[in-house]
Amino acid sequence: MKTILQFIIKELLQVKRxxxxxxxxxxxPILQLIFLGYAANMxxxxxxxxxxxxxxxxxxxxxxxxxxxxxxxKIDYYVNNYEEVTELLNEGKTLVAVVIPKDFEKKxxxxxxxxxxxxxxxxxxxxxxxxLGYIQGVTTKFSQGIVTEVKDKLGIKISLSGxxxxxxxxxxxxxxxxxxxxxxxILGLILMISTISLMSMAIxxxxxxxxxxxxxxxxLKPYQLLLGKLIPxxxxxxxxxxxxxxxxTQWFGIVVRGNKLFLLFTALLFVLSNLGLxxxxxxxxxxxxxxxxxxxxxxxxxxIYLSGFAFPIENMPSVVQYITYLxxxxxxxxxxxxxxxxxxxxxxxxxxxxxxxGMGITILIFSALRFSKRIE
Amino acid sequence: xxxIEVNNLTKKFGKFTAVDKVSFTVKQGEIFGFLGANxxxxxxxxxxxIGILEPTFGDALVGGFSIKNEPDLVKxxxxxxxxxxxxxNDLTVAENIRFFAGVYGxxxxxxxxxxxxxxxxxxxxxxxxxxxxxLPGGIKQRLALGTAVxxxxxxxxxxxxxxxxxxxxRRNFWDLINELSEGGTTILVTTHYLDEAEFCNDIIxxxxxxxxxxxxxxxLKSNYIKNPILEIESERVVDSLEILEKEKWVGETSIFxxxxxxxxxxxxxxxxxxxxxxxxxxGIKVQRVEKIIPTLEDVFIHxxxxxxxxxxx
Ligand SMILES: Nc1ncnc2c1ncn2[C@@H]1O[C@H](COP(=O)(O)OP(=O)(O)OP(=O)(O)O)[C@@H](O)[C@H]1O
Ligand SMILES: [Mg+2]
Numbered sequence: 235m236k237t238i239l240q241f242i243i244k245e246l247l248q249v250k251r252x253x254x255x256x257x258x259x260x261x262x263p264i265l266q267l268i269f270l271g272y273a274a275n276m277x278x279x280x281x282x283x284x285x286x287x288x289x290x291x292x293x294x295x296x297x298x299x300x301x302x303x304x305x306x307x308k309i310d311y312y313v314n315n316y317e318e319v320t321e322l323l324n325e326g327k328t329l330v331a332v333v334i335p336k337d338f339e340k341k342x343x344x345x346x347x348x349x350x351x352x353x354x355x356x357x358x359x360x361x362x363x364x365x366l367g368y369i370q371g372v373t374t375k376f377s378q379g380i381v382t383e384v385k386d387k388l389g390i391k392i393s394l395s396g397x398x399x400x401x402x403x404x405x406x407x408x409x410x411x412x413x414x415x416x417x418x419x420i421l422g423l424i425l426m427i428s429t430i431s432l433m434s435m436a437i438x439x440x441x442x443x444x445x446x447x448x449x450x451x452x453x454l455k456p457y458q459l460l461l462g463k464l465i466p467x468x469x470x471x472x473x474x475x476x477x478x479x480x481x482x483t484q485w486f487g488i489v490v491r492g493n494k495l496f497l498l499f500t501a502l503l504f505v506l507s508n509l510g511l512x513x514x515x516x517x518x519x520x521x522x523x524x525x526x527x528x529x530x531x532x533x534x535x536x537x538i539y540l541s542g543f544a545f546p547i548e549n550m551p552s553v554v555q556y557i558t559y560l561x562x563x564x565x566x567x568x569x570x571x572x573x574x575x576x577x578x579x580x581x582x583x584x585x586x587x588x589x590x591x592g593m594g595i596t597i598l599i600f601s602a603l604r605f606s607k608r609i610e
Numbered sequence: 611x612x613x614i615e616v617n618n619l620t621k622k623f624g625k626f627t628a629v630d631k632v633s634f635t636v637k638q639g640e641i642f643g644f645l646g647a648n649x650x651x652x653x654x655x656x657x658x659x660i661g662i663l664e665p666t667f668g669d670a671l672v673g674g675f676s677i678k679n680e681p682d683l684v685k686x687x688x689x690x691x692x693x694x695x696x697x698x699n700d701l702t703v704a705e706n707i708r709f710f711a712g713v714y715g716x717x718x719x720x721x722x723x724x725x726x727x728x729x730x731x732x733x734x735x736x737x738x739x740x741x742x743x744x745l746p747g748g749i750k751q752r753l754a755l756g757t758a759v760x761x762x763x764x765x766x767x768x769x770x771x772x773x774x775x776x777x778x779x780r781r782n783f784w785d786l787i788n789e790l791s792e793g794g795t796t797i798l799v800t801t802h803y804l805d806e807a808e809f810c811n812d813i814i815x816x817x818x819x820x821x822x823x824x825x826x827x828x829x830l831k832s833n834y835i836k837n838p839i840l841e842i843e844s845e846r847v848v849d850s851l852e853i854l855e856k857e858k859w860v861g862e863t864s865i866f867x868x869x870x871x872x873x874x875x876x877x878x879x880x881x882x883x884x885x886x887x888x889x890x891x892x893g894i895k896v897q898r899v900e901k902i903i904p905t906l907e908d909v910f911i912h913x914x915x916x917x918x919x920x921x922x923x
Contacts, residue, residue, distance in 0.1 A: 236712065248701065251700045
């Protein structure tokens, strides 16, 4: 135990001496959080809208009213033909044009699907897709209104099949600011980056400078060596996590609604798999550069893309969706969003928590075995 | 009493044999020199003896324990200084000592005592808070050696401890090695420097993984070269060498700075014949021809050439 303590002290001293490393570990996450936090502010407050109502019926006017009342759409222009629509879109004077076709009312009365057409000025894809989400929100509400109305009138059951094709996208998120949604994810991301890179670099560096060979000749057991690395890096990971959480609350005003201790506990489980992955990288890399490359391109980038951090998993091809089940970050982000935003705990997140634990232990044991074998 | 007994130790990397059936013994308390050119297999042999590499076959007893079956027990009894600098450059002297002492389980009074000793031998008293990386090479090497033996092992393996160190520091380093040896520690040291080999009680020479000579320096000199050696100092060294090499009675030649060493095949040839050949027949002025006792370098060049010829055939 004393031996491991010596090891931990040594690791921390080395991190302390290494100014570059210090900056990477502590400054980078803070900057990342602040930049990403602002970049993630994709809220669209006002959607400049143009309406081309070819139907001009009471139902079409109802729909337009719904758009107005939603609070997101500002209807700047009512136009009479497509040319005007095209012109406004091309000049960038409007973000969305909603076209209500001629037989809109007729179709609804015949209980058929009544399509409306929406045209976007898509130069800002994000904005457009957010607007689309809001539009779908409005149309869904509208069609539900019709269904209940008809149901009330006729006293029969009507399924939603003949409705206005509602598809709720992830961006449809009226109560939640997108930043609130993104920032907890960033927390997970930062914890992952700092622990994986610390771990993978630390062992490869010892190999590169020759001290690993020196350590192997001592009576030090592989498990002592491993704990001597795992414990300090877990500690550092937690310090980073706490700093980032403080900034999240103080700067962005996002408070953790759920249990903070539970959050730290799940973070520990998540750190297990990261350290395991870092350790694995260190067994396949000869130089620090290789280790850096491997952790960024083989581990971190795919993890970020596949975790649902940036792109909603629901929108991925189904094969890719299956792969995301292998990504620890996926579960941790779900947990983070759950705890921070919804204030839920183990009773709702037990599945993710257990998976995270299982993955962490498996990856860590696998890598530890590989590591001990390689040094013996 | 033998502290190290090596038996047919062999290491193959794929098809390549880095160490080929090497056997030797090292007596307790002696300084054992392990010589060989770059890539001869010195480090590979040492790495097997300290339990980092598993032998392909063969075995060795180090301090009475088999490196194959009891590597953990072997590790308890040895100190090792690898060819690379093996301390943490970014830690201070004291932090390095603390760490390695901790790894070997030293603490309390024993730790203080050994720390003092390491600082003394490295000449770093009152400088323990200096960052190790900023120390000069010679001091670093002594600190590394001191740290490698902080737990007072019975056997110490040093892999090229003095490469890249200036001559005075090398001398100081060897004083430290001698001090350890006088204290009863067995030392196995590899080196490129043949002058260092003279400080060793026993020497082995390996070439391309094979052991080609062993004995103490004196025995090596008298046992392996029976024929006389002449040292020649002449004006045009390269021309002289070419002329000499054409003669049947010349065995091997080599250049040492401005001198030529010639191993003769024929005992009847003497200094006069050389002067006659070079000056009278070829007009090269000869300053000096002298019969000499072979240096270790002569012996090794002779042995390595002989071995290489054998390998070609
Ligand atoms: N892990 C390895 N895999 C493959 N070949 C190796 C390995 N380690 C060493 N070798 C080869 O084995 C041979 C002996 O290497 P070794 O390091 O033992 O030589 P050495 O005598 O210590 O040389 P030097 O004086 O340069 O340190 C070399 O040709 C080297 O390339
Ligand atoms: Mg070597």
